[in-house]
Amino acid sequence: MNTNSESYNNEETHQWIDGYFQKNLTPEEVERFEEKLQQDPDFREAVNNHKLLIEGIEEHSLKTLLDDFHEELDETHSAKKPLYARFAIAASLMVLIGVSAFFVIFDQSPNEKLFADNFKPDPGLPTTMSTTSNYVFFEGMVSYKRENYKEAIAQWEPLFAEDPANDTLTYFLGVAHLANKEILKAENYLTITEMQHQSIFYEEALYYLALAQIKSDKPKEAEKTLEKATLPKSRELLRELKTME
Amino acid sequence: MQTKSTGRIIELNATKKVALIKQNDGATLKQLYKTNFAQVKMYVIKNNGSEQEAKDIYQEAFIAMWRNIKEDKFEAESETAVNGYLFQIAKNKWLDHLRSAKYKKTTSLSAEMESREMDPENEEMHLKNIQNVMRSVAQLGEQCQRLLKLFYFEKKSYRAIAEILELDEAYARTAKYRCIEKLRKIAQINPQ
Numbered sequence: 002m003n004t005n006s007e008s009y010n011n012e013e014t015h016q017w018i019d020g021y022f023q024k025n026l027t028p029e030e031v032e033r034f035e036e037k038l039q040q041d042p043d044f045r046e047a048v049n050n051h052k053l054l055i056e057g058i059e060e061h062s063l064k065t066l067l068d069d070f071h072e073e074l075d076e077t078h079s080a081k082k083p084l085y086a087r088f089a090i091a092a093s094l095m096v097l098i099g100v101s102a103f104f105v106i107f108d109q110s111p112n113e114k115l116f117a118d119n120f121k122p123d124p125g126l127p128t129t130m131s132t133t134s135n136y137v138f139f140e141g142m143v144s145y146k147r148e149n150y151k152e153a154i155a156q157w158e159p160l161f162a163e164d165p166a167n168d169t170l171t172y173f174l175g176v177a178h179l180a181n182k183e184i185l186k187a188e189n190y191l192t193i194t195e196m197q198h199q200s201i202f203y204e205e206a207l208y209y210l211a212l213a214q215i216k217s218d219k220p221k222e223a224e225k226t227l228e229k230a231t232l233p234k235s236r237e238l239l240r241e242l243k244t245m246e
Numbered sequence: 247m248q249t250k251s252t253g254r255i256i257e258l259n260a261t262k263k264v265a266l267i268k269q270n271d272g273a274t275l276k277q278l279y280k281t282n283f284a285q286v287k288m289y290v291i292k293n294n295g296s297e298q299e300a301k302d303i304y305q306e307a308f309i310a311m312w313r314n315i316k317e318d319k320f321e322a323e324s325e326t327a328v329n330g331y332l333f334q335i336a337k338n339k340w341l342d343h344l345r346s347a348k349y350k351k352t353t354s355l356s357a358e359m360e361s362r363e364m365d366p367e368n369e370e371m372h373l374k375n376i377q378n379v380m381r382s383v384a385q386l387g388e389q390c391q392r393l394l395k396l397f398y399f400e401k402k403s404y405r406a407i408a409e410i411l412e413l414d415e416a417y418a419r420t421a422k423y424r425c426i427e428k429l430r431k432i433a434q435i436n437p438q
Contacts, residue, residue, distance in 0.1 A: 053376065
């Protein structure tokens with residue numbers, strides 16, 4: 002790969018090449034572009050690479066689409082199941098539902114119920130605030146707000162490795178793990194956040210930490226956490242915990 | 247007189263269809279895909295193939311047809327011509343596959359190359375490069391894949407994308423560029 006074409010790897014050139022292929026440029030710009038294409042081999046290479054990326058992206062999108070179409074084809078084929086088979090399936094499904102309903106109603110522990118009733122993930126930070134320095138963080142925030150917790154975590158954890166004292170990171174990593182049902186990891190991150198008494202996330206971290214402790218059946222620890230909290234919802238949670246003793 | 251005007255209509259329909267294919271119109275692609283599979287499946291199965299092989303060959307053929315139409319290497323005179331073209335590519339690919347079991351694998355590209363003018367070596371290189379990019383796209387996060395698909399495949403404007411994904415337009419623009427940079431990096435590291 003010719004390293005001189007690297008100089009064309011910037012956003013401005015990228016948008017310009019996009020404009021050319023999408024026929025969004027003025028005739029003068031087109032002329033300028035094609036002249037440069039003829040005269041500058043590095044530019045030519047950059048444009049060819051750009052085109053290749055577009056082709057790959059398009060073909061990848063098409064392939065995914067074709068798989069979806071094929072699934073629809075299969076669905077219409079398998080819809081022609083014989084009647085007795087359909088009844089058998091329906092019957093076994095009903096048994097299954099009945100049995101699981103039984104377990105759901107009778108098996109949810111009071112702690113689990115308390116968690117489920119109270120846990121709502123933090124709504125997150127507005128993503129319009131990003132600058133180039135914290136870009137990756139806000140990328141993760143976009144994933145988080147779409148409830149792609151796994152992806153948000155994957156984007157944030159490397160940032161945490163570089164800056165473990167960052168309370169915004171540890172707080173949101175904690176809540177994201179909690180939403181992703183990884184209670185132990187959530188507890189770890191929220192505990193770190195809670196240690197920074199000056200953090201703006203201190204009170205929220207206490208609340209979510211208590212919830213995590215409740216979910217892992219440590220109501221006494223949750224009570225201790227909540228004793229330090231002053232938010233109304235934390236006081237309320239503490240009251241509920243005490244009535245369960 | 248009657249046949250002339252209906253002929254003209256058929257011509258118009260084909261031109262419209264080709265235009266829609268070039269724009270990656272979802273509904274057109276879906277209809278094309280669903281109407282033509284049965285014929286290919288029947289052919290492959292009759293000629294010692296399985297249903298899975300029929301699906302694979304069919305999708306390869308579909309992508310080849312799509313590429314040739316985009317690059318104006320196929321002139322569609324009618325809708326039936328497009329259907330016939332698709333079937334022809336699929337049939338050739340299957341025949342090549344049957345033959346390649348006995349001979350060397352280099353014959354497998356001949357089906358696509360029937361309608362292309364690039365020389366065989368460059369062609370193979372180009373295809374490998376595209377496959378490399380495709381593999382790299384699959385390694386991007388879900389967000390990037392969505393963004394790139396909306397912009398390059400569905401050809402939506404930044405404004406439309408911003409609305410769909412509920413983002414700033416400026417953010418969408420930078421985000422897409424970042425995704426391209428990520429893709430570029432992954433594609434370079436992947437072996438050919």
